[in-house]
Each structure stands twice: as structure tokens, then as C-alpha cells.
Amino acid sequence: MNNATDMFENLIGQYKGDGPYLHDGERKLIDAASGTFNLPLGYTNQRVADKLKQQIDRCTHLSSAYTKPISDHILTRLKKHLPENIDRIWLRDVSGSGAVEGAIRMAQKYTGRSGVISLFKSHHGQSLATAKISGNAFRLQNFTSSIDGSIKIPTPASELCNKESSVQSINSITDLEDFINFGSCGNIACIILEPVLGNGGNIVLPVEFYRQVRKICSKYGIVVIADEVQTGFGRTGTFFASTGYAKALKPDIIVFAKGAGGLGIPTGGILMRSALDCLESFEHSSTSGANPLSLTALNETISVIEEDNLLQHVQDNEIHLKNGLLALQEQHELVTNVRGLGYMFGFDVPSAQIAGMAIEIAGKHGLIIRGSRYGKGRAIKVRPPLTCTKAHIDEIMNKLELTFVELAKTLDTLQEVA
Template sequence: MSSSAIPVSALDDYVGRGAHLYIKGVKHIDCASGTFNLSLGYDNPDVVAALHRQLDRVLHLSSEFTRSKSQEIFDLLRPVLPEHLDSFWFRDITGSTANEAAVRMAQKATGRTDVISLFLSHHGQSAAATGLSGNAFRQQSFSLPFVGSIKVPAPDCNHCFFGQTRDRCNMLCARRVEDFIEYASSGRVAAMVIEPILGNGGNVVPDPEYYSVIREICDRHGIVIIADEVQTGFGRTGSFFASTGYAKALRPDIITFAKGAGGVGIPVAGVLMRHELDVLEPWEHSSTSGANPLALVALEETVRYIRDNYILDNVTRMSKLLKYGLHELEAEFAPVMNVRGKGLMLAFDLPSAKDVSAFIGIARHHGLILRGSRYGFGNTVKVRPPLIVSEDDVDEILLGLRASLAEFNAPTEFNAPTEFTAPTESEKGM
């Protein structure tokens, strides 16, 4: 660069508009919603305007001064919450620490220690949240054990741990949790933490009966259920929380949220719980930026926008169109299988992890931003655009996927497909 050149930021290459990200002027539709946090897209005008107003007033306040704003936001949320969740804790900005807050609440309130979580789960990357998560690849280089962590098989019918099929499984993945409580715990289980749909684990959608069996077992053993709704919350699955819709039977004692709660990517996280679990002192769980004014303003405006613009209805309508289109692609292109998901948290599988990374690269050239999943079999492509997508946006996604699949299917010297064996009926599953 000559000394007279105007310095530009590397970020100047990126401009976000609605569900689209322009990279050096090239339009892409973002089917990953950023880092799965842009529930309202890149530049929702209401949220952005509210943030501008707050920027002009005050950027930081100690949480001592934001308590009444947090209360106002909780009052705004009340109509979309199960009645029994009557307390809140909005002092987090990441999902990882919101989950830690929930665990602390369960441990302090019950006087117990152990926490059950699922294989394939992801609850964050702080030390405790990493230790709770059901995967090895994020742990292997460190020593981050969560003392009292008990991992149990995930309710993943496509890869059943117990080798069953749904018609004859008697919901073993839920019922055998009782064996883990009996034989693998210290006898002091405080909580079970569950993503109602396992997001990073490969968009695993449990059968609804799973939730009711887990609820019954946890009731019997006095175990607090924590629904980690960091991915599924704020309208993603078509209800405000998954556990007020598809996963209602879970009746969680605590819900944690983050990601989409900030609407346009502003970091904010929180915990909603029964008042009996509202046991933490401020000094037992807080951070410098917890409940900061920008986070609270983004949270408030996101809740309002979802409510006033019928975003849940939009998710339900767009989900139907997108899922229908994905099923059409599944019928047309042999490598596509296991289309699944709720709301705008959809996914399909390709034969292998290698295929997924090749496909995502091809799709980028067709104007789609997509993400895969490193967990489990690593062969899942996630399709999760912002909740504000229009019919035109859905058409654009499906056209881009069709063109990408056509290219993926056409062998070239650079793009030799991996060997494909058609899935068996039971592999197609769910």
C-alpha cells in the first residue's frame, strides 16, 4: 500500500442485508444465520435503530443500574413462557456461561453435584460447558473434566445406541437413563441438561415421547431439567422456545438462551427458571459485561419484533416451503437423505463428511453459505436461514441447493464423488 492510500479494514469486504451477506460485492444467502445467531438477519432496522438510540445515551452501566430494564424485558417475555418459569437471570452474554449459571442454580438449590448430559451435545466452550458437552474433539487437548458429569446416549433414531428401531424400542434411550442414575452417578444428581433438538450434534430431533419419559424419570428422582435453548430459542423451531412447542412435554425447570436473542448478533444470554431455583447471589455468577445496556436493548427489541411482526407464523410458513423443497431434492438426488428438522432448523445428510465439505464448497459458488456438523458422523448439512426469510429467499435457497447438487452429482476430474450406497429403509429413519 502506498503511503497516500486510504487504509481499509478487512471487514469492509462484508455487508449484511436481511438474510444476505455480500462478500466483496458478491451476494450470498446465509443459510447458517451467521453463527446461528442472526435470528432477524444482518440489519433488522428496528433493532439497529434501538441500538443507535442507546449508543447516543450510555454504552455501559453496571448491572446494579440495569435491573429494572431486565425486569421490563422479563415482563415482555412472560406471555411466551410456561407459567412455572417465573424468575430470570439476565447477567450473561454467552450461552456457555448461561448454562453454567443454570448448573449452579440446580446444584445450589438441590444440594447435589452431578449433571447428566447427552452424547453429541454441545453446551459451550468455557471449561465447565466443554466438560459437560458430549464430544471428545473439543476436549482432547486439555484437562477440562466436569466433576460429576454423566453422559448418556442421545435420542438419535438414525444411529440408535441400543440398535433398536422406533417401532420396538420402548424408548430405551430415555428409560435407560435411570440405570445411569443408579449405577454411574454419585447418587447425587442435581440436573439433566438437554438441547431439545441437538443442534451441533447433527440436528437430531428426538421423538416427542422422549421428552415425557425423561420428565417422568427426573420427577421421580428430584432432578432439575435444564433445556439448553441456545439454538432452539427465540422462534427458531416455530414456537418461541422449543419447550413451549414441539418439546413441550419436557417441561423444563430452567431454560437457557443466547445466540438468536440478540437479533442481529449482539451478544446476550440468560436464564429463565422456577422461583425456587432463583438462589444465586450476584457475586456467585456475573461478568463485567453481563446485562449491559446494548445487550438488553437488543434483547428487548428482538422480543418485540418477533411478537409484533408475527415472526413465529413466518417461521412455520417458510419451514413448510423449505422442507417440502428439501424433500423434493431428496427424491431427485440420491445422495440426499434424512431431511429433518423443525421450523427453520432443518438439515439433510450426505453419504460422508468428505462429501459435506465438498458440497459446502460448491454451494458457496452458487451463492449459499452453509455449514456442516463435525459431530457424530459429520455428514450433516444444516439449512438454517434467519427467521425473517421471505418466499423469494426460500426459492433462492432451493435453487442454489439444486444447482449445487447437480454439480456435486456430476463427476469431474476435480470432483470425484465418494462411493454412494443407497440408504437402507432403517437408515432413512425419522
């Protein structure tokens, strides 16, 4: 080996996964954020790894001329996990951003309109178009792009684990029709929403909001897109949130990515009503879309979720995770607004700065948690791999307890010094 190879090996070789654990060369961390929310099966899974290795020896690229029947096979497998009216797939992406753009294109072509309604604090991707429609405008400061007629609307307050549906959310619901009537000029193609806003801070939208969105969008012929890049593939305890907690949304299109690759293998896809299957391949495709490794990971992830009963496992353990976080909230005044479902929980701390401190202290205790809105939000997210057992959850809770004891002490010391 030459020096460059040695150096590369040293750099990459220090990281090693083991189920929900990451060894970073110095520490063993339990990852309560599932990587970047894209490791539903953890860092390692023998079964998926074996299939991937087998496929690497066969071929790692096939042009889309060959992959259509394989995509159709995936659709057949997914059908039982989809809302009834969704019966087509567009599998030509390797990222959530790409798939969201494809979904918008479908809605625009189908309706002949251009505008997109999206929510404050939403996150739909990194490309120019998806950053533009995401509800974190600070990301656009240095860039220009436009999707004619698009508007952003306030996000209803999150459902909380220990509170009833808030009145504030009902007010926002009524506004949607006003936004369409007064904030646009009949040019809205679609609304896009994450059933649980991920990056925005684990905001659980009220069921009544989904109901109203569906009703109003049907009235105006607006396509409803569920961005399930984070909520898909079991995260909320059903395969898609759109067939579980968010079923009242009855989306016309579901976008998936992240967890669909099981171990972080890049993949992204669009599921839709047949009427929306209206794109020509040259209108939305990417070189590596539906590459054999993505397809293998996707297919095997579906198998593991089904055969290991991971949906039931998450449903059974949800209460354990929720009660652990509610106990943490009881114990520490820094922790408020515990919210979530399945293995997708979050809570608030007083500020974004304190969230950053909590994440750092957690790391010292061997725990990975993540913040929100690129460090600008005050939410902390707890979303372990779906394979995590009750014992793993207990380990995460113990480390959260240690984190918040230390955080409180650190803040007290800082206050004394000031």
C-alpha cells in the same frame, strides 16, 4: 486516516449485510445458516439498528446495580412465551456458554449435588465446564476439567420428516433410569439437553423422550435444563421449543443466547422456576452481562418477533422449507434423513468430507450452509433467518439443487480418476 485505520476499514468494510444476504466483497450470498445460527432477523434490520444507534449515543455500559429493573422488564415481556412454572430471569451473561454455566450452578446449589447428565453429540459451549459436558469428547483432548459425577448418555435417533418415531429412541429412553441408578451414585444435580441438537446435526429428539426425562427427573429430584441457545427466539416456530414441540419436557430452567440478540448482538440469559433463583450475584455474573446494547437488542428483538408475527410466519412457511428439502432428497441420493421443524432443518450426506465439499460448492453458488460437529459430522444444516420469505426459501432450494448437481458430478469425476 492513517495506514492502520485504512487497512482495518478495508478488512471489515468489505462485508456488508442486507437482510438474509451477505456481500463478502466479491460475492452476494444468501445465508441459510443465519450467521452462526444467531441472526433470526438477518444481518440487518432497520428497526433494531435504529434503537441500537440511539442507545450508543446514550451509554454503552451500566453496572448491574442499574440494570435489574430492565432485566425484570424483559422478563415481564417474555412471560407469555414461557412455560407456566418459569417466572424468574438471570440476565448477567453475554454468551450461551456463560448462561449454561450459570444454569448448572443453580442446579448444583439448589440440589446440593454436582453431576450433570448430558447427551452424546450435544454442544453446550466453549468454556472448560461447558466443553466438558458437551458430547464431543475430541474437543477435550488437550484440556483437563471435571464436574464430579457427570455422565453422558446416548442420544435417541432423530425424528425424521418422513418416518414415524423410531424404536431405537424408545430403547435409549428406558436407559436413562439405568444410567442414573448404575452410572451415578446419587450425585446428579441436573440433566441438560437441547430440544433439537444443533451442533450435533439437527437431531430432533422424540417427544416421548422429553416425557420420560421429565418423569424420571421428577422421581429423582433432578433439575431439567433446556438449552435453548439455538432453539429459542422463534427458531422452531414457537418462541421457545419448550412451549411448542418440546413442551412435554417441562424444563425447570431454560437457557437462551444467540438469536436473542436479533442481529448477533451478544447476550445470554437464564429463565427458571423461582425455587432455582438461588444464586448470589457474586456467584455468577460477567462485566458485560445485561449491557445496554444487549438489553436494547433483546428488547427490540422481542418486539419485532411479536409485531411482525414472525412465529406465525415461520409456522406457515415450515411446510414450504420441509417440502423443498424432501424434494431435494427425492432428487439426489447423496441427500438423506431430512429432519427438522420451524426454520431449523438438516439432512445427512454420506460423510463429513462430502459435507465439506457441499458447503464449498454451495458458496460458489452464492449460498451459505453449515456442517456439524466442527466439520466432523455428516449433517448439513439449513436454518434461514426467521424473516426469510417463501421466495427466499425458493432461492435457497434452487442453490441447493445446483450445489448437489455439481457435487454429484465432482464425485463421479473423482471416482473415474481413482
